[in-house]
Amino acid sequence: MKRLALALILLAGAASAETYPEARRVLSLGGSVTEIIYALGEESRLIGRDTSSNWPPEANALPDVGYVRALSPEGVLSVSPDLIIAEEGAGPPEAVAVLKSAGLPFVSVDERYDAQGVLQKIDAVAAALGIPDKGHALHEKLAAELDAAASRAAAVGTPKTVLFILSLQGGRVLAAGTDTAADGIITLAGAQNAMQGLRGYKPITDEALIEAAPDVILMMRRGDEQADTEANGGNSETETKQAILALPALGQTPAGRSGALVIMDGLKLLGFGPRTGEAAVELHDLIYGGW
Amino acid sequence: MVALSPELRQPARIEGDRSHLARRLCLFLALLLVGMAVVSLGWGASGTSLTRAIADLLTGQELAAQDRVVLMDIRLPRVLMGIFVGASLAVSGAVMQGLFRNPLADPGIVGVSSGASLGAILAIVLGGSLPAGIAAIFGGYLVPFAAFAGGWLTTMVLYRIATRRGRTSVATMLLAGIALGAIMGALSGVVILRANDRELRDLTFWGLGSLAGANWPKLLAGAPIMAMALVFAPWLARGLNALALGEAAAGHIGIRVQKVKNLAILTVAAATGAAVAVSGGIGFVGIVVPHLLRLASGPDHRWLLVNSALLGGVTLLLADMVSRTIIAPAELPIGIVTAIMGGPFFLWILLRNRGVLDL
Numbered sequence: 001m002k003r004l005a006l007a008l009i010l011l012a013g014a015a016s017a018e019t020y021p022e023a024r025r026v027l028s029l030g031g032s033v034t035e036i037i038y039a040l041g042e043e044s045r046l047i048g049r050d051t052s053s054n055w056p057p058e059a060n061a062l063p064d065v066g067y068v069r070a071l072s073p074e075g076v077l078s079v080s081p082d083l084i085i086a087e088e089g090a091g092p093p094e095a096v097a098v099l100k101s102a103g104l105p106f107v108s109v110d111e112r113y114d115a116q117g118v119l120q121k122i123d124a125v126a127a128a129l130g131i132p133d134k135g136h137a138l139h140e141k142l143a144a145e146l147d148a149a150a151s152r153a154a155a156v157g158t159p160k161t162v163l164f165i166l167s168l169q170g171g172r173v174l175a176a177g178t179d180t181a182a183d184g185i186i187t188l189a190g191a192q193n194a195m196q197g198l199r200g201y202k203p204i205t206d207e208a209l210i211e212a213a214p215d216v217i218l219m220m221r222r223g224d225e226q227a228d229t230e231a232n233g234g235n236s237e238t239e240t241k242q243a244i245l246a247l248p249a250l251g252q253t254p255a256g257r258s259g260a261l262v263i264m265d266g267l268k269l270l271g272f273g274p275r276t277g278e279a280a281v282e283l284h285d286l287i288y289g290g291w
Numbered sequence: 292m293v294a295l296s297p298e299l300r301q302p303a304r305i306e307g308d309r310s311h312l313a314r315r316l317c318l319f320l321a322l323l324l325v326g327m328a329v330v331s332l333g334w335g336a337s338g339t340s341l342t343r344a345i346a347d348l349l350t351g352q353e354l355a356a357q358d359r360v361v362l363m364d365i366r367l368p369r370v371l372m373g374i375f376v377g378a379s380l381a382v383s384g385a386v387m388q389g390l391f392r393n394p395l396a397d398p399g400i401v402g403v404s405s406g407a408s409l410g411a412i413l414a415i416v417l418g419g420s421l422p423a424g425i426a427a428i429f430g431g432y433l434v435p436f437a438a439f440a441g442g443w444l445t446t447m448v449l450y451r452i453a454t455r456r457g458r459t460s461v462a463t464m465l466l467a468g469i470a471l472g473a474i475m476g477a478l479s480g481v482v483i484l485r486a487n488d489r490e491l492r493d494l495t496f497w498g499l500g501s502l503a504g505a506n507w508p509k510l511l512a513g514a515p516i517m518a519m520a521l522v523f524a525p526w527l528a529r530g531l532n533a534l535a536l537g538e539a540a541a542g543h544i545g546i547r548v549q550k551v552k553n554l555a556i557l558t559v560a561a562a563t564g565a566a567v568a569v570s571g572g573i574g575f576v577g578i579v580v581p582h583l584l585r586l587a588s589g590p591d592h593r594w595l596l597v598n599s600a601l602l603g604g605v606t607l608l609l610a611d612m613v614s615r616t617i618i619a620p621a622e623l624p625i626g627i628v629t630a631i632m633g634g635p636f637f638l639w640i641l642l643r644n645r646g647v648l649d650l
Contacts (some may be wrong), residue, residue, distance in 0.1 A: 048620065066621030069489065070496045072503050074365050075620035077357060078337035089489055094504035102360040179487065200487040 020105055021130025023083035027076065029068045030087025032273035033109055034059050036125045037085070039274035040134045048079040055267045073098040085128050087111055111272070113184025115146045118276045138274065145277025146188070152284050153190025160287055161194040162186045163214035163255065166201050171247060175204045181270035186218070188276070189283035206249035216287050217255045219244070220266035237263060262286045313594030316587060320601035324374070327608045331370045334612050336619035337361050369505040371514065373611045374604035376502070376570045379517045379562035381603025382524050384577025385584075385595050389531035390555045391461055394585070397577045398563040401556070402445040402468045405475035407567035408498070410441020412479045415493050416486045434497070435509065435568035439516075442564035445471060450556055459552045461538075499624035500573035502611050513569040520562035521600055527555055528592035535590065575629045576603055579637050586644055606633075 027048040028034040034053035037046055043058075050068040053059050065075050068087060073095040076084070084104055088111040090096060100106050107128040109121050119139055126135020164182035166174040176182035177198025186193050194214035195204070204212075221237075241261050250256040264283065268275045333341030339361040347354050354362075380398070387396040398404055414437035449471055453464035483494065530551030533541035542548050566573075580603045584595055610628040617623055 051621070063620055066618075067492070067496075069492050070501070070503065070622075070624070072336065072615060072620065072622035074361055074615060075336045075622055077361060077365075078335075078620050080357075091493075092504045094506050094509065098360070098364050098506060101364060103356060201491075202484065 018105065018107055019127050019130040020083045020107075023105070023129065025080060025082045026129070027065065027079060027081035027084045028053060028086075029065075029071070029084065029090045030109070031055065031267055032121065032271045033085050033087055033125060035267075035271060035273035035275065036122055036138075037129070039138055040122075040126060040129065040131060042129050042131065042134070045129070047081060048076075055271070071095045077102065077104075083107070083128065085109060085125055113179075113181050113272060115150070115188060115276075117184075118146070118272050119143060121272070122274070142274060142277050146280065149188055149190075149277055149280035149284060152281065153188065156190045156288065159190060159192045160215035161213070162189075162191045162216045162218050162287060163194040163209070163212060163253075164218045166220075168219075168244065168247075173204050173206075173209060173249070174201055175209075176201055181272055182218070184272065185269055185276070185279060185283060188280035189287060191216070191284075191287050209249045210252045213253050214255045215258075216260040216262060217244070217250065217253075218262045218264070218269075218283070220269055221263050260287075309589035310591060310594060313588035313591065313598065316584070317594060317598050317601065320598055320605065324601050324604050324608075327605050328370050328374065331373070331608050331612055332362065332366050334616065335361065335366060336616055336622075339366075364506065368507050368510045369502050369611065370608065372502050372505040372510055372569060373607045375510075375514050375517045375521075376566045376573065377576055377603035377605070377607025378521055378600035379566040379603070380573065380576040381580035381599040381606070382521060382596055383559045383563045383566075385581035385592070385599040386524060386527060386531065386555050386559050387577070388581055389527075389534060389592055389595075390552065391465060392535060392537075394582060395578070396465075398559055399472070399574075399577075400465060400468045401559060402449050402471040402475065403442040403560055403563040404567055404572065405472040405479075406445025407438040407442035407564055408572060409445075409475045409479050409482075410437035410439070411435075411497055411567075411571070412482050412494060413437055413441070415497065416482050416490050435512065438568040439513075439564045442567060443560055445475065446556060446560035446564075458549060459556075461552075496624060497571045498626070500571040500626035500629075501622075501624050502570055502607075502614075503622060505569075509569050513565045516561050516565040520558045520565075523554075524558055524562075524596045524600070525593070527551060527558065528596055531555070531592040571626070573607070573626050573629060575626075575633045575637075576606055579633050580606060582637070583640060586640065 024045055025047045026037070026042075026045045028037055028046055029050045031052040031054070034046070034049050035055055037043060038056050038059065046059075046062060048065050049059055049062045050071075051064055051066060052068055053062075063079050065079060066072055069089065069091045071090065071092070076095070076099055081104065084099065084106045086106065086108050088108055090108065096106065107124070109124045111117070112120070119142060122139050122142060123135055126132060126138070164176035164180075164186065166176060166182070168174075175195050175198065176193065177195045177200055178193065179199050180201060183193045194212040198204070241259075241263070245251060245256050245259055245261060255261065262283065264279070264286070268279045269283070329341070337357070339358045341362070344354060344358050344362055347358075383398045384396075387398055387401065388394050390396070391400075411434050414434040418433050449464060449467050450459065452467045453459050453461075483491070486494065530541070530546050530548075533544060533546040534548070534551065536544075538548050581595060581599050584598050584602060588594060588598070606629070607625070610625050610632060613632065614623045614625045614628045
């Protein structure tokens with residue numbers, strides 16, 4: 001009981017204090033929530049996931065109840081969960097209302113793109129599962145990793161500017177502005193988002209790109225592309241990089257001239273889950289790796 | 292059924308009177324709709340079965356809590372919503388086609404759909420920045436209400452543009468509808484630029500249409516409007532039949548052409564606006580259903596409108612059953628289902644009947 005009280009104090013009132021230690025059929029909605037449940041070693045209680053939950057790989061074996069923002073109420077009920085833990089913004093609201101009216105415990109976990117946000121997420125998931133000890137251990141482990149990342153970030157004299165490109169369809173650059181997971185992880189890595197005047201993910205013109213003059217370009221690798229890379233004997237990523245840097249606008253930036261292009265696993269980079277500390281350190285090393 | 296008065300005889304290019312066929316079809320479709328509704332109630336991703344629930348009720352047992360929620364709070368409102376939305380879309384299509392004397396007309400053309408979409412997009416993207424008081428009044432119904440308001444407003448504007456000295460020009464309306472649609476699309480694009488990642492995904496799903504959000508409050512908000520339009524639609528039949536002869540001829544045989552046009556536009560705006568508001572963008576039903584019925588039993592609106600409502604309901608129930616079970620426990624947006632099921636079928640029908648309709 002004392003321990004539970006301690007865990008609740010740790011929550012700092014940010015998340016719901018509901019706890020369901022008895023829950024044996026947990027449905028996890030949201031990639032980072034699923035990752036946290038695995039990191040807590042509680043995967044034996046999982047019976048379902050949403051489409052965005054594909055890490056660790058064994059999570060893919062769980063029944064998929066659809067996209068977290070477009071749930072089917074009956075589909076969710078059909079996997080008979082006794083607890084639902086969802087990333088903030090699961091929906092549609094009507095579906096969530098029906099699930100709650102069916103008497104299903106529904107815990108919503110807040111989403112914030114900073115170090116404190118990830119730690120609170122872990123506390124909230126651990127509290128919902130009723131495992132304060134394991135939650136505390138994971139919290140400490142991640143806090144240490146985030147501290148390590150923060151001290152590296154603090155040691156940086158002049159931060160480099162990083163442009164995160166979400167997609168490059170038809171040569172049109174979709175870049176990350178503020179209020180995005182990409183912006184959050186770039187900050188944690190001790191660098192600065194090159195697109196300060198933008199909110200969310202927006203298409204930007206070639207001229208704005210040259211104007212922003214990023215030192216480094218960051219992109220994400222999706223799982224299937226990784227498979228492609230291996231299938232092509234591991235040289236396709238190099239070719240991809242060459243193709244990206246060959247785009248006229250990108251070639252005009254400091255990043256383009258020095259060939260500073262970082263490609264990282266998407267979920268690890270942007271998930272804001274248990275691997276965020278690791279991701280921040282890895283990204284920091286890649287950004288400041290002397291291009 | 293009243294005998295056809297001589298002045299309302301069908302235009303000569305239609306061979307024979309097929310009303311006996313249409314009447315039989317009406318009975319068949321009514322029975323089919325009832326059957327489909329019952330099957331839909333018993334059909335879903337979870338293990339809840341209608342027979343078990345009925346058996347429980349008959350033997351006086353208490354229904355299991357989950358069975359009650361699935362049947363009463365999920366499937367029943369969803370089935371009713373499907374019937375109302377399908378009927379509204381199909382009847383709107385039939386009325387539009389009669390009014391424009393063009394089998395390709397669709398509610399999308401009068402701008403109802405594009406206006407409704409713009410309303411919905413505005414609500415999804417800007418809803419968060421509304422003063423708390425306004426947001427609280429609408430709660431979760433902000434998007435449907437905005438969609439309805441957008442559709443309604445667009446239709447009214449269009450109607451003003453196309454009406455001069457109390458006469459509505461159908462051709463002007465058609466062209467203005469296309470222009471307004473383009474403007475609405477552009478405005479939607481401007482709003483989308485402001486959207487964040489999550490809002491963008493919501494917009495995508497909204498555009499594909501879904502009955503997943505069906506619940507009693509939503510049904511009670513949208514169904515009365517759709518019901519009024521559906522009940523009223525058959526009164527337009529005589530006027531629409533006369534319009535097939537052309538506006539001047541219809542006027543000569545005593546039809547008050549302007550009044551028919553006014554009422555037809557009002558009916559379509561109400562039915563489509565409410566349907567789009569509760570279920571998002573479900574395409575295809577408004578064109579295909581009336582078309583199949585005209586092929587089967589002729590263009591007489593006295594039967595066409597009623598049968599469109601019935602077949603529209605059947606079509607959407609069928610599509611929804613597929614959408615909720617084909618990738619269970621997830622669900623496929625119903626707009627995808629209507630297009631995948633309807634598209635090839637419609638093409639096949641057209642290929643078989645080339646030359647029957649002067650398209």
